[in-house]
Amino acid sequence: MGDEKGKVCVTGGAGYLASWLIMRLLQQGYSVRATVRSDPKYKEDTTHLKILPGASERLEIMDADLSKPNSYDEAINGCVGVFHVAHPINFKPENPDKTVIEPAVEGTLGILRACLNSKTVKRVVYTSSGSAVAFSGKKDLKVLDESVWTDVDFCRGQEMPISSYFISKTLTERAALGFSEEHGLELVTVVPSVLVGPFLIPHFPSCFSIALALILGDREQCKVSRQMQFVHIDDVASAHIFLFECPEAKGRYLCSSNDTTIHTLAKFLSNRFPEFKIPTDILSEMEEEEPIHMSSKKLLGLGFKYKYGLEEMFDGAIECCKQKGFL
Ligand SMILES: NC(=O)c1ccc[n+]([C@@H]2O[C@H](COP(=O)([O-])OP(=O)(O)OC[C@H]3O[C@@H](n4cnc5c(N)ncnc54)[C@H](OP(=O)(O)O)[C@@H]3O)[C@@H](O)[C@H]2O)c1
Known part of the structure; x- marks a missing residue:
């Protein structure tokens, strides 16, 4: 298969979601530039990317870091699209303003400037998070939507x-x-x-500390996870590609099944x-509550369909x- 669909950049390429997305993009005929951090402190094993079908012909791995907002220029130049997935994932950071919030926001703005300057990027898909929605402080809200x-x-x-x-996911998505x-x-x-779902990365996905808290017997995490919404990793990767390709797509899209x-x-x-x-x-210490609904009505309205249920998520x-x- 040649460079049929054009070249796209995926930031944070070695991560849990990004590596799955790269696998799907390669399968669908895209050429991919995956960015990873080369700093020895963070350097990731990228073997799981290099062995993907199509990788030897259509995958380039390039160095970029959100702490250096201009470092994405080379990877983005010449791409038709950018999937900006990278985000500092540290749930117990020291000095969070400097180590999480600032690189997330400034790094993202650097990426978007590179997209604008490239003159080749037609659309950017940014991976936000339910965390940019779920903590509105409004106690009685039973349905979450894009507003x-x-x-x-x-x-x-x-x-x-x-x-x-x-905070960093909210401020970054808003920025x-x-x-x-x-x-424009x-x-x-x-x-x-x-x-939740299967994974290609060689290490334990950080988000599983939340999803698998009951299985891991993490009592503290269970106590703060009274309400949880889930989505299969493959559905999320498909939603990214769907929204990249769908001409009518605009703004935010909640993605949760x-x-x-x-x-x-x-x-x-x-x-x-x-x-x-x-x-x-x-559980006896926690009252039974009605689940809070995270609505995908806007995404489904464009014609997107979820393929997987809770069974496949946890089985995988x-x-x-x-x-x-x-x-
Ligand atoms: N997993 C979930 O349940 C979930 C739910 C909603 C949204 N999301 C979002 O999905 C995205 C991917 O998350 P994930 O679960 O796949 O986590 P992950 O495996 O930890 O991926 C995060 C990626 O970001 C990269 N990164 C971190 N700090 C960076 C920096 N300073 N410069 C450049 N890259 C940096 C990491 O690179 P290294 O490999 O170099 O560390 C890693 O590849 C994130 O934006 C996250 O907020 C995840």
Whole structure:
């Protein structure tokens, strides 16, 4: 297969979602420039990318870092599209303003300037997160849609280490949409809930500390995960490509297929994976609640369809964890 669909750049290419997205882009005929950090402190093994079908002909791995906002110019020049997936993922950072929030926002603006200057990039797809929606501070909200935003001041007041992730995702998505509006750069944002499913990366996906908290017996995490929405990694990768290719796509798109509470998830996991001891005693300390619905109406309205349910998400995740010796 030749360079049929053109060249696209995927930032944070070695990560959990990005590597899966790259696999799908290569399968669909795109040529891909994946950016990774070359700093020895963060350098990732990229063997899982190099062995992908089509990689030897159509995958280039290039060096770029969000802390150096101009470092993406070379990777983006000549691309028709950019999937900006990279984000500092550190749920307990020291000095979060400097180590998480600033590189996320300034690095993203550097990427968008490179897209504008390239004159070749037709559309940018930015990977946001349900964290940019779910912490609005409005207690009675039972349905989340694209009009809802996380309240940054509310998060700053919570004094939880993970707050810097919610804040950085919110400020980065707002900055990206603002830049696109101001400069007429086509940009859509994908706002996924918690990803679950199989993985290509050689290490344990960081988001599994949330999704698999019940299986891992992480009682502290369970206590702060009363409401959880999930989506299969392959559906999220498909949504990125769908929104890149769909001419009518504009603005934000929530991407989430299953709403759960800690109670419904515990029942599901106990039935499906009886080999794991789910700490059900902590559930008695938590009231049963109605699940909060993260609505994908806007995405589905464009014709997108989810392929996977909760069963495939957790089967894929647990199977990969077992194969790689993490469970
Ligand atoms: N997983 C989820 O449940 C979930 C849900 C909603 C949204 N998201 C979003 O999806 C994206 C991917 O997340 P993931 O779960 O795949 O996590 P991940 O595996 O940790 O991927 C994050 C990527 O960002 C890169 N990165 C971190 N700091 C960087 C920096 N300073 N400069 C350049 N690259 C940097 C990492 O590069 P290194 O490989 O060099 O560390 C890594 O490749 C993120 O934007 C995240 O917010 C994830």
